[in-house]
Amino acid sequence: MALIVQKFGGTSVANAERIFNVAKIITETYSEGNDVIAVVSAQGDTTDDLIEKAAEINTNASQREMDVLLSAGEQISMSLLAMAIDKMGFPVKSLTGWQAGFLTDSSHTRARIRRINKERIENEIGKRNIVIVAGFQGINRYDDITTLGRGGSDTSAVALAAALHADNCQIYTDVDGVYTADPRVVPKAQKLDEITYDEMLELASLGANVLHNRSVEMAKKYSVPMEVLSSLERKPGTQIKEVIKMEKMLIKGVARDNDVARISIIGVPDTPGVAFKIFSQLAAKKVNVDIILQSIGRDGTKDISFTTSRSHKDTAMDILNGISDNLNAHGVVCDDNISKVSVVGAGMQSNPGVASKMFEALSEAGVNIQMISTSEIKISVLIDLKDSEKALNAIHDAFINED
């Protein structure tokens, strides 16, 4: 008998029919002799509807009250799911974030889980109840309701699995696993049976959109075995774990991210401290910086380029324009008509052939590379936005569909 945490997103519980489908998955797992905790998001459009209601009242609503409002969404979906399971004849209780013991910090709308008070859940599990838990929410030390922000329900599920030493944390989605590339863009994309936490982290941050990084980071930290699988068909998904068996396939996936802007500050003096001046100011304004490249100094000056998300572009440009004169720079330029395409796979660095194979594929497809960045398990290139799809398929063909 195992303890399984299952997480179901908003589309999986969008209407009565889907709720019963989810109830079927849960009760089948339970009937196999397992203890089951299901973490559930708000139904389909509920969150958007609630945000719209708030916007009619106050477009600048306090984050505390937004959390009160939005957390009602999971309270609705969790009770409906419990009603479905009850109707199928199984013992079940639904618990809100605070009832399930989720204690967070006080950062409303993006709270971090501090700890989970397990008493109530363990008590219910001990009585062989199926437990439905509201994802995405908790309370702070003042008993105020908090929400966890993007990817919150995944994080709730992994945190519960970690706290209760669950045997598996299953994330049910509308896809049947993690793919070597986005199947909507790369028709030949293949489903992976296994992937490491690190590879999954790189794929998620590169725009694979299956799992939020925060939940994978937590799973890695506490060694929680995860599985991504479909709520629509009963078949094995993709397992995410620390070490996986050696496989022929070195490259785990190909991903792209179009939410990228490249900013360059041109012709700054090639003297120490310049990079610090730039990036400390960006950090102070909470501008997330991804790739950083610095050209080799020439004529006593150098260029510094970095990428950020498009939403941070304007803030970053304001900062750089503000310090450009002070740095004696020639100017600041920005380009958000770009795409980041990456290959991900553990052990890549010990295979020098990967980078050249990637560049060869891009070259043959006629795609120009603007910037290159490498890490232990990935190689990313910045290319023109219009080449994005072509590049993704070319790289996928080269690595994954090679004969």
Place this chain on the structure above:
Amino acid sequence: MALIVQKFGGTSVANAERIFNVAKIITETYSEGNDVIAVVSAQGDTTDDLIEKAAEINTNASQREMDVLLSAGEQISMSLLAMAIDKMGFPVKSLTGWQAGFLTDSSHTRARIRRINKERIENEIGKRNIVIVAGFQGINRYDDITTLGRGGSDTSAVALAAALHADNCQIYTDVDGVYTADPRVVPKAQKLDEITYDEMLELASLGANVLHNRSVEMAKKYSVPMEVLSSLERKPGTQIKEVIKMEKMLIKGVARDNDVARISIIGVPDTPGVAFKIFSQLAAKKVNVDIILQSIGRDGTKDISFTTSRSHKDTAMDILNGISDNLNAHGVVCDDNISKVSVVGAGMQSNPGVASKMFEALSEAGVNIQMISTSEIKISVLIDLKDSEKALNAIHDAFINED
């Protein structure tokens, strides 16, 4: 500076415009120097929508899960109202039932308030915050969410006012006070400036539909001054209190209740213990009995009649048919084509002319009286349903619009 508890029902917060209207009432009261706690119901149709969602899943859903589901409704309305008040520039916090300290028994869907843990609310009031509290809800000793059932938000407001020794508990509705009769039925109905708790209780139980009895009973028990007033126009409503100044008008109101069924058990032996046998069995099945009449024994038998609500009719008939033979009764008959019309007013019993005046009015209107019941402050008659409106107007004319 006073502490005012204000309660707003679902129609008062049905949309953004009405929410701002309510926010205006609250902030004006606050700006006059008062501390304000506003108790709020779920928005307009939210509760019905949630009940419909549940019915799609499980028409026999557990009461515990219904409470989880329905309590989300106030969580939505209270946060939206807080956002409106915040936008108007006032300090505000919304609190759910459990955050506001409402501890109840475990009777899901019809819980009773056991006590209110005042610490959090007093703390917020101490900081001069306006506090918005979710009506209708609390938690039991196991931290499960409970709801208070019909009239729950009124009861929440009065309970808070009692616990915090508030100076006034204002119940805002879509009418501007308590009337001498239902203005939709009796065009000449007049608004009352004041009414006692007992008179209000009689009027409410007789179908005046302004306040739920439960809240008035609690207000009487803890001497909480109440006021019923309109959320649509700023003018004094009707004050409900223990003792009011002597007024010319003896009769406070005329009410009718069409949710009545009369059941008679005919020809039972005129011996001791018969009434006990009948009413103990009705009580065991929780059949609420209103008026009881017993005919004078004749030929060694008597008839016992009582009224109950229509929803209890079938249960009551089953019970009586079951014991009819055992009691040697001649038979059991039921009539639910009836209406109960009453006049209410303190000190009525010391004015013997009231009953005869009422009977005279009915006689002149050609209305036949089936049963009569009197108490210290009311006289009720049971009449044919088709005569209900005519009777109400005739009695109102006789007592209240008399020249």
